[in-house]
Amino acid sequence: MNTSVSASSNLPASNSNAVETKPFLWSVRRELWENKSIYIAPLIVAGVILLGALVSSGHLPGRRRMALLLDPAHQRAAIEMPYNIAAGVIIITAFIVGLFYCLDALHGERRERSILFWKSLPVSDVTTVLSKISIPLLVIPPIAFAIIVIAQFIMLLISSAALLPSGLAATSWANFNLLQQSVILIYSLIAIVLWHAPIYGWALLISGIVRRATFLWAVMPFIAISIFEKITFNTTYFFSMVKNRLLGAGDTAFDFQLHKTISIDSLAQLTPGRFLATPGLWIGLVFAAGFIVAAIRLRRYRGPL
Amino acid sequence: MATIEARGLGKTYGVTVALDNVDLRVEEGRILGIIGPNGAGKTTMLNAILGLNAYLGELKVLGRDPWAERDQLMRDVSFIADVAVLPRWIRVSQLLDYVAGVHPKFDRARAEGFLAKTTIKHRSKARELSKGMVAQLHLAIVMAIDAKLLVLDEPTLGLDILYRKQFYDSLLNDYFDGKRTIIVTTHQVEEVQDVLTDLIFINHGRIVLECTMEKFESRYVELMVHPDHLAGARLLKPMNERQLFGRSIMLFDQVDRGQLAALGDVRTPTIADLFVAVMTNSAVTNQKAQVSEAK
Numbered sequence: 001m002n003t004s005v006s007a008s009s010n011l012p013a014s015n016s017n018a019v020e021t022k023p024f025l026w027s028v029r030r031e032l033w034e035n036k037s038i039y040i041a042p043l044i045v046a047g048v049i050l051l052g053a054l055v056s057s058g059h060l061p062g063r064r065r066m067a068l069l070l071d072p073a074h075q076r077a078a079i080e081m082p083y084n085i086a087a088g089v090i091i092i093t094a095f096i097v098g099l100f101y102c103l104d105a106l107h108g109e110r111r112e113r114s115i116l117f118w119k120s121l122p123v124s125d126v127t128t129v130l131s132k133i134s135i136p137l138l139v140i141p142p143i144a145f146a147i148i149v150i151a152q153f154i155m156l157l158i159s160s161a162a163l164l165p166s167g168l169a170a171t172s173w174a175n176f177n178l179l180q181q182s183v184i185l186i187y188s189l190i191a192i193v194l195w196h197a198p199i200y201g202w203a204l205l206i207s208g209i210v211r212r213a214t215f216l217w218a219v220m221p222f223i224a225i226s227i228f229e230k231i232t233f234n235t236t237y238f239f240s241m242v243k244n245r246l247l248g249a250g251d252t253a254f255d256f257q258l259h260k261t262i263s264i265d266s267l268a269q270l271t272p273g274r275f276l277a278t279p280g281l282w283i284g285l286v287f288a289a290g291f292i293v294a295a296i297r298l299r300r301y302r303g304p305l
Numbered sequence: 306m307a308t309i310e311a312r313g314l315g316k317t318y319g320v321t322v323a324l325d326n327v328d329l330r331v332e333e334g335r336i337l338g339i340i341g342p343n344g345a346g347k348t349t350m351l352n353a354i355l356g357l358n359a360y361l362g363e364l365k366v367l368g369r370d371p372w373a374e375r376d377q378l379m380r381d382v383s384f385i386a387d388v389a390v391l392p393r394w395i396r397v398s399q400l401l402d403y404v405a406g407v408h409p410k411f412d413r414a415r416a417e418g419f420l421a422k423t424t425i426k427h428r429s430k431a432r433e434l435s436k437g438m439v440a441q442l443h444l445a446i447v448m449a450i451d452a453k454l455l456v457l458d459e460p461t462l463g464l465d466i467l468y469r470k471q472f473y474d475s476l477l478n479d480y481f482d483g484k485r486t487i488i489v490t491t492h493q494v495e496e497v498q499d500v501l502t503d504l505i506f507i508n509h510g511r512i513v514l515e516c517t518m519e520k521f522e523s524r525y526v527e528l529m530v531h532p533d534h535l536a537g538a539r540l541l542k543p544m545n546e547r548q549l550f551g552r553s554i555m556l557f558d559q560v561d562r563g564q565l566a567a568l569g570d571v572r573t574p575t576i577a578d579l580f581v582a583v584m585t586n587s588a589v590t591n592q593k594a595q596v597s598e599a600k
Contacts, residue, residue, distance in 0.1 A: 026406030
């Protein structure tokens with residue numbers, strides 16, 4: 001009787017008094033407060049691109065007339081190029097931002113000793129580490145997507161305005177289909193982030209291990225092994241592997257041969273089946289999961305400072 | 306159920322023994338001071354209690370194993386490491402939002418109430434606040450959490466006298482209700498003497514003295530010996546003797562106050578006096594032990 005009374009008065013009371021908490025959501029939000037560069041860096045890059053587009057728009061009518069002399073495929077490629085470059089530069093920026101975010105994520109809190117404050121709250125190490133890795137995997141890609149699409153839209157407006165007097169404004173919209181490009185962009189961002197997941201996981205783990213110079217510790221082993229292999233065996237397998245991990249997402253995710261140009265402008269060029277069948281993708285994801293688990297254990301088992 | 310129950314608590318870092326087989330029991334509603342020299346094992350002990358370090362032996366805090374259940378335990382335990390652990394980039398408003406978002410027992414209105422009594426602005430970042438204001442901010446947050454155990458590790462380190470006084474005043478007036486348990490480590494022993502209910506001295510990872518403050522006052526007597534009674538006083542085996550202004554001051558353990566009053570002026574010692582006496586004695590004992598081991 002006693003136990004049932006105390007149990008019923010203890011448990012529901014503590015539940016009903018308790019405000020509903022969302023540790024994961026707030027941990028992600030907290031990362032965004034601390035690391036404003038996550039969205040400011042790509043915004044600045046987008047701003048610079050738009051400024052460039054604006055300044056160079058004076059030459060646009062002449063260049064457009066030249067492009068229209070080409071055969072349709074190359075014409076299209078030429079008109080699309082600035083938009084693709086804009087997307088590419090912002091994606092590279094997002095990668096760099098994500099990488100450096102991870103390199104500091106578990107290091108900064110120990111450096112400034114705030115880990116003692118974070119650990120004084122009822123948030124588990126699992127939640128904390130997952131909220132940190134979700135920044136490059138789940139938060140940065142949508143931010144990059146939004147910034148790229150808005151930048152491309154403004155570029156279309158600039159080109160329309162520049163081409164309006166010469167009556168060529170419609171050729172921009174006809175050759176760069178923003179809606180279709182958005183679909184291609186979503187696919188690209190997902191493919192790239194899955195391909196890069198082990199890189200982010202590795203950076204996060206290193207940030208939890210070393211006390212200083214996280215970037216050097218993260219990068220030097222790969223450079224050292226590559227040099228060692230080259231000197232000892234005169235081969236470059238390891239270097240090729242690293243290069244493939246950095247740049248190889250597109251090799252299987254897209255079919256560049258379809259148009260015989262480097263541009264991607266048709267949904268037929270997307271090859272998700274081939275991408276998903278790439279062993280490298282899954283091997284990378286297994287490594288990423290391993291690095292994340294190791295980072296969680298490290299934050300838990302290592303002394304606070 | 307005791308708030309904290311430790312049996313055979315131990316921790317080593319390589320060959321260094323930080324905690325050596327410590328037994329500890331802290332009941333609900335106590336304010337325990339853990340006093341010890343640097344490197345005595347105070348922080349190691351607190352880290353074990355907070356689930357920040359693994360340990361040997363048995364440890365239960367509020368009935369939970371802190372190492373296995375830190376995040377659950379932290380719903381009922383608050384912790385101030387020292388004044389410098391709030392993230393420097395965070396805004397006061399963000400800090401309140403975050404704690405409210407993750408802590409089920411945080412009463413935001415209460416925290417706002419405490420902050421309203423200070424000059425801290427919601428827009429300020431932690432790095433823009435003075436050390437004393439950061440301590441006020443952290444305390445406002447902690448006092449708004451309905452915790453059962455509060456752990457303070459050097460909470461007033463580096464603060465000026467005004468902030469230090471205010472810190473313990475707020476804690477006693479606005480937080481402590483006789484049911485919560487507080488553990489504090491500090492080197493500023495004089496400021497906690499009237500705050501504590503229980504006292505522990507720790508040295509070389511061991512508890513070298515454990516007593517309630519009530520017992521402390523009845524058990525220990527400090528005597529400023531009249532020069533004529535020096536030999537007589539020494540016969541009563543003082544724990545410690547020191548010189549001040551040419552007069553001998555002796556500290557006695559469990560010697561009748563009336564008997565001592567005949568030999569000079571008696572008073573209750575400060576924690577600092579007792580600490581020095583106990584630490585000097587244990588250092589002497591250690592040296593003797595080492596010498597005999599060497600032989």
